[in-house]
Ligand code: SF4
């Protein structure tokens with residue numbers, strides 16, 4: 001406790017120093033993974049491997065850990081292990097045009113070398129859970145489950161006939177009308193089937209009281225994420241760089257529903273407020289505020305800070321800043337299962353499809369006072385590349401200059417740092433400074 | 436437009452296969468309503484039963500894609516870009532409605548992009564689109580959902596036709612299309628059988644023309660082809676299957692057969708799997724259609740893959756395939772996942788295969804294709820000669 005209080009009192013000495021919250025978030029993730037391995041490896045406790053945008057809440061309620069595929073992929077990439085696994089993919093006949101981000105964890109299983117895989121690799125899960133957004137995740141789930149000798153559960157995806165405007169204003173309270181009753185009915189049935197499957201496999205019972213508590217806590221944590229986002233949006237210069245936002249909000253997202261997530265986001269908010277009160281800034285000389293659009297540049301988060309000194313340009317927003325607060329919060333009176341159904345039913349559309357993607361981003365650009373946006377156009381990941389062109393056009397039409405950077409999200413080998421830096425610098429000089 | 440004097444049944448089918456919109460336009464001119472649809476996952480039986488003319492809409496690699504290039508990302512499938520462009524340039528002005536099934540990510544995206552881009556291009560006239568939110572996981576819950584989607588599609592079609600679809604009309608439509616599928620199964624012996632007597636290019640046209648013309652008439656023409664089948668000359672060359680991305684035109688088939696192979700089967704959504712199963716004619720027609728389109732109408736989302744691979748290997752066996760050419764589209768992010776397993780299954784049976792990955796829809800590298808095929812076919816011929 002005393003260290004928390006100290007941390008809050010003491011401003012970072014230089015902007016590259018990480019927040020105490022960030023250190024705690026990272027520590028929490030590390031501990032979580034160690035506990036997870038102990039429980040699963042030593043006590044044969046059940047766990048689930050799941051797509052990032054799937055209902056982890058069901059397993060959290062049953063005290064069954066969930067390993068998020070996107071999170072483990074990011075860990076592999078951060079440990080610079082992706083080149084090894086990409087070579088393995090080539091050798092196994094999965095060609096170089098296939099989406100690689102979500103498949104790295106699958107490759108650690110096919111590689112079957114615990115010494116090489118981060119944290120000793122993934123043990124056999126009780127289940128692999130996937131939402132069938134695109135056409136290929138079911139293939140990976142099927143083959144992966146076979147390699148483990150376990151089962152997979154797929155949640156099929158219905159689609160709205162109309163993407164109604166302003167989803168981000170309606171998604172928290174008005175979700176029944178936004179997503180449609182028949183789609184929600186079907187999604188609830190799928191979730192109930194998942195609950196029953198989880199109960200059968202784990203020999204545990206799904207506790208409705210605990211589930212309801214968790215669903216309320218997700219909403220509470222979402223409110224705190226929104227509070228932090230608002231503070232950063234209106235504070236010029238921005239108190240923290242993007243890297244700090246990412247760690248804190250993502251850790252809470254993975255642990256959503258826990259008291260830890262609430263406590264952590266409270267701590268993060270307090271720390272942010274302390275910085276703002278003392279006038280601490282990521283870049284005191286801030287002159288340009290930028291949005292980072294589409295997926296994160298996980299192997300090179302330093303890039304987000306590369307234009308602070310040279311151009312006074314700070315990345316202030318990315319979808320992870322407030323997707324938790326805008327996309328995850330679902331308020332409900334009496335039916336938390338329906339609220340959970342609403343949570344994941346359109347996540348992909350909200351982040352990637354026209355007009356939802358652009359509508360939301362334009363709103364964020366205004367709130368954050370952004371001068372421009374850099375959009376990652378991911379190579380070899382079509383699901384995240386769909387919509388980039390139209391979203392860029394929509395932003396430009398709304399008066400927000402956009403630079404598209406075509407790059408891989410995971411493959412560091414394909415990143416030319418000098419060239420990319422020059423392109424962003426050029427963009428700031430030509431399209432923002434000259435306005 | 437009946438068969439022209441002196442025109443063989445096969446020539447008539449080829450004519451309909453190349454003039455894909457001709458019949459639909461003629462129908463429209465006579466006052467019949469025309470409903471366009473994508474893929475083979477839309478129940479054409481419902482459209483027929485509503486007294487309208489169903490026509491499958493396809494793209495063309497020779498098309499310009501000037502509107503698509505403004506709005507669609509590079510990574511969209513070439514066929515989808517072409518369809519998108521056609522929707523915005525009046526190419527499909529003869530349809531009263533376009534039914535887009537949610538049976539691939541590409542179709543779903545096409546639907547949303549068209550819906551959005553309409554607002555950007557208000558002066559262009561684009562046909563009405565209907566999203567048929569149909570799913571293909573093989574589960575009871577999915578079946579219930581699909582049944583409700585079929586009911587919605589039915590009322591949309593009834594509204595368009597101005598008349599309810601009667602059970603009698605529905606049963607008749609099912610019987611009509613089933614009869615045609617059954618005849619295709621019989622006719623398939625002419626290319627799948629040993630000896631093979633019809634080329635893969637012919638097979639594509641024989642199968643494909645059914646989507647662009649009157650089904651009953653298609654069946655009649657099939658009967659005459661089947662009748663004259665025994666008189667056709669046996670073909671030579673290694674027996675090859677084409678597998679993978681949609682072959683929505685005959686260009687690649689032609690190139691393969693010019694290289695000396697005999698294509699005896701095509702395992703893709705414009706090929707042999709499209710007539711492999713029938714709609715149940717005994718039970719409730721809506722249930723029967725739901726079950727058929729959920730489980731048996733081939734699509735990229737057919738699930739699980741292990742079952743699809745069994746079907747694939749069964750076709751390899753029944754058509755006595757000697758070599759398989761995998762052909763995957765430039766931006767394919769899906770079929771590539773299936774390839775290692777499929778290759779392993781073929782290897783286990785000693786069947787050689789060639790993998791043409793990342794092939795461009797609009798500008799395929801014919802030189803490279805020819806070279807790869809030549810090498811593959813030489814090796815294949817040597818192997819089959821040695822085996823015989
Ligand atoms: S950011 Fe997009 S691609 Fe990534 S997990 Fe979320 S929805 Fe999927």
Ligand code: SF4
Pocket residue numbers: 436437438458648649652653
């Ligand atoms: S098939 Fe013809 S009349 Fe028809 S529909 Fe065509 S040749 Fe006629």
